[in-house]
Amino acid sequence: MAGYRDLLRTPGVGRIMAAQLTARFPNGMMSLAILLHIEHVTGSYGAAGLVLAATSVGQAVAGPVTSRWMGRWGMRRVLTLTLVVCALAVTAIALAQLAVPAYMALGVIAGLSTPPVQSAVRTIYPKMVNSRQLTPLFSLDASLQEIIWIVAPVVITLVATQVGTVQALLLIVVILVGGGSWFILSPELGRVRIPRSRRSLGKVLTKPPVLLATVVGFLLIGACSAVEAGVVATFDHGGLEAGLVLAVFSIGSLTGGLSFGHIPIGRWAMARRLAIVAVGLSLTMFSLNIFWLGGTLFLAGIGIAPALAVVFAMTSASVKFSDTAEAYGWVGTGQLIGAAAGSATAGFLIDGVGAQGAYWAATAFAVAGFAVAALFVRGFPDLRHRDPSPIPDTEPVSTIT
Secondary structure, three states: OHHHHHHHHOOOHHHHHHHHHHHHHHHHOHHHHHHHHHHHHHOOHHHHHHHHHHHHHHHHHHHHHHHHHHHHHOHHHHHHHHHHHHHHHHHHHHHOOOOHHHHHHHHHHHHHOOOOHHHHHHHHHHHOOOHHHHHHHHHHHHHHOHHHHHHHHHHHHHHHHHOOHHHHHHHHHHHHHHHHHHHHOOHHHHHOOOOOOOOOOOHHHHOHHHHHHHHHHHHHHHHHHHHHHHHHHHOOOOOHHHHHHHHHHHHHHHHHHHHHOOOOOOOOHHHHHHHHHHHHHHHHHHOOOHHHHHHHHHHHHOOHHHHHHHHHHHHHHHOEHHHHHHHHHHHHHHHHHHHHHHHHHHHHHHHHHOOHHHHHHHHHHHHHHHHHHHHOHHHOOOOOOOOOOOEOOOOOOOOOO
């Protein structure tokens, strides 16, 4: 922990981390709030699912595109534009009385305009710390983002059920604007300029580490989404027990990230960390007892944040600085698609064989991730004795001091 304290004492690190976590906090609230609101307005979970799917498609498409725009027009311009459009779209969903197709159109707009905060901040990080601190910083970031997934769903559920779904969506808009503005106005965004990429859109995926990071992220988040569906199905659609078990899952991830974030990243780091996830999830299939599930999911969670830290570090170390934002955009898109695939697969299996099927799906996703990491281990960079910062561009990059 002393190492993390020193890291947070580095000028600007604590501020930019707090700002980006606040700006990304609506990410943990949006899906649930839209689901509850559209179901409340239309009386149909099917309609709510369609609007939610439209929003997710928009987010998946936007990831690499808006991230790439930051190198063309600057981070602040792109973040401000997307922030304004996204806030207006969510406000319209909250206040307007519309047909389902119109809600879907607004969902697509909200998804497409989701501010690329994650890509921006992970592009900035290598310019804020030295090479020795970068891997622990990625690990700390991956760990602290678990706070979003622990707190945000609880907050938005309480507001939606106790106050109203309209107020829940408007709360998201307030946090989106407030947190986004804090992040956009952070001095670090003015000190770093992303060079315009000279490569065509998607070319960055020809880099094996970026492709592997995208595939592994897809499988890892797919496993997590299947677990979430399984826990909700196990404990009667989201009772107190479901919330507690999912909180334990996230606490395991937070614990793993803080405990192992200082360990150097070799070629086998991803396989080892995904093995922990796969073992923990495979044990869930033996019993649905709350204490057994809590213990096994805590074990599985220990590998999640460390695995995500490897994803971020290997992406950073494998591309030019001008391509980092787009690379993180593709990684984020892979994770979004993984979340949808994991939820859908788990849902079909829950309908067919019961809640146990979701844990089968989660285990299958995790084992597949481990297999990819082990079979293609040579595609993972060895960062034990190497600077994980992006490859410098050949042209000079101006910074404002």
